[in-house]
Amino acid sequence: MSAGSDFLQLRAAAAPPKGLTTWLVDAIRGAVADGRLAPGARLPATRDLAVDLGVSRGVVVEAYQRLVDEGLAQARTGAGTVITGMLTASTPPAARSGEPVAASTPAGFRLPLGPAEGIEFDLSPGQPDLAAFPRAAWLRAERAVLTSMTSADLGYGDPRGVLALRRELAVWLARTRGTRAEPDDILVVAGVAQALALTARVLGARNIAMEDPGSRGARDQLTSWGLRTHPVPVDEHGLRVEDLVATGLDTVLLTPAHQFPTGVVLGPARRRELLAWGGLVLEDDYDAEHRYDRAPVAALQASAPDRVVYMGSTSKTLAPGMRLGWMIPPGALRDDLIAVKHSTDLGNPALSQLVLAHLLRSGEYERHLRRVRQRQRRRRDALLTALEQHLPDARVEGVAAGLHLVITLPSDIPDTVLAASAAEVGVRVQPLSWHRTLPGRPGLVIGYAAHPPNRLDEAARRMGARLGMVVRTGITR
Structure with missing residues (x-):
């Protein structure tokens, strides 16, 4: 040597x-x-x-x-x-991933969390792998855009968004999500959070149905805009449409491709029932790009473009800080949404839209997604292996796609107590009950995208030791 x-x-x-x-x-x-x-x-x-x-x-x-x-x-x-x-x-090395932040949910709304002191592993759902942002590809695309763009491209533009991006999105979404839309049908927005805000302003104060469990962040946001949410139960096949019909409501928000937080897919029979229901569907296409063990599921929008407000973003594929998203509303709502968008912000920043259009057109965005998918599959597999070793009695669900999973333990101990116990050993997870309004089984929602495999193993080891003791003895202190 x-x-x-x-x-x-x-x-x-x-x-x-x-x-x-x-x-x-x-x-x-x-x-x-x-x-x-x-x-x-x-x-x-x-x-x-x-x-x-x-x-x-x-x-x-x-x-x-x-x-x-x-x-x-x-x-x-x-x-x-x-x-x-x-x-x-x-x-200490275990805490060097950055300052802990409040967890985000599908709509991007931030959940209120307590102090981050002592938290070394923030496994809150909704946090993507920010280290995977394609810096080199973005820089190349930005240079190409700055070289070719005109002065007019920097002026006040169409509130719907830059036409070049809307053209690329129309092609990309049709090919990967099965949507049916022309460039003029698409609005570029600052993420799904803005898409929901614009829709809420157009719909006005009304009752709206939501999945339960479902995104607490989206529920809080809709409430802040004057809408009243009504819970509809979710089971292993997704939203229970018969319960939706029983509410008598005419609008529902759901995540059919990868339900938050359970991870289930809206089943074929439920999709048919939902379309036959005939109301307005707000489709948050949450985590649709991140799938590992199942075939892709087409967006609902393709089956009923006149009754679906389709919403998506780059928050889980590039970074939430990019504030880049899109929506495809029905024709009956389009003009009102464009007017509200114009009055809100006059449109999104042009440069980032042109860069994203370049990445889509060049194929670099798709190559990035493939790399990220492989990276996240390794992290998911690492967490599954670690949970099997350190929490063998846990039931794990929602693993076929997305950036998080759900575990339940053979215990009636409230999940808020279990989450607090995990926090005592430096691991932050979310109680499933945070995302419920109806009674339901306790569980923990665990994100894995923001941490490499070795850190996920250590987090699971700590949780296993602590939660195993709590479940066996009932002692939380």
Whole structure:
């Protein structure tokens, strides 16, 4: 074995015999934390560092991939692996993923959460993998757009959105979601949250049906706009349409492709019943892009474009901070929605719309989705394996798609108590009851998109030890 590497004065002889990868990751993390490796610093080529340390190249490749997964590094074409993040030396490694924030739900509305003190693993649902944002592709597209765009493109434009993006969305959504729309039918919005807000303003104060359990964030948002929500139960086949009919209401909000939070898909028979019901459907196409073990499910909009307000966004595929989304309303609502959109903000920023149009047209957006899907499947699989090992009595549901799953435990202990117990060991999850208004079984909603596999395993280990004890003894303190 060689004496070691000039890079950080590393010596593999100092590493534990079965922990080379973790040792190398920790050494680089420490160098980032104390400033020895600043953002932009290039890591040695994997082959070179492996030779210097006298280890297999696979050890270095895996270590670099962990750093990329954690958002501390990025693999750049022609530049190797480069440090992109910055840590503070006083922050323990487990807490270095950023300041915890309130969890978001399908509509993007933020749930009120308590202080983040002591939380090292925020597994709230709705948080995508922000480290996977395609920075290089976005930068290339932005440069291409700035080179070709005209001065007129920077003026006050169509409140529906930039025509170039609406054209690309019409093609993309038809091909991937089965929607039926022309560019003039589409409105570009600042995410599903704005789509819901605009729709609420057009509909005015009225009663509206919602899935139960369903997105608490969407429910709170609709209530803030003067609508009164009425719960309709969800089972293993999705929204119970017979219960919807029994309400006598004429409008419903649902997530048919991947129900939040249960993860079920609206079954074929239920889809037919819903379309026969004849009311207005607000379709939040939540998490439709992230599927692993099942075939894609077409949007409802294609079957009833005159009665469905279709809504989607890039919040779970690119980043929620992009504030890019779209809606396809029925013709009867379109003009009113355009007028409200114009009076609200005069339209969304043009540059980001043109960049997204370029990514769609070039195929780069689809390539990004494929990469993210593979990455999220690995994370989901890691969490499933960890839960099976550390919480073997848990029943796991909603795993075939999306960025979160639901677990239930063989206990009548309230899920708010279980979530609080998990928080005591540094793991934040959401109680299923947060998203209910009707009585129902307790459960925990767990997001996995924002953490690499090794951190998910540690979070599950902590939860397993704590919740296992709570379920066995009933003691929560």
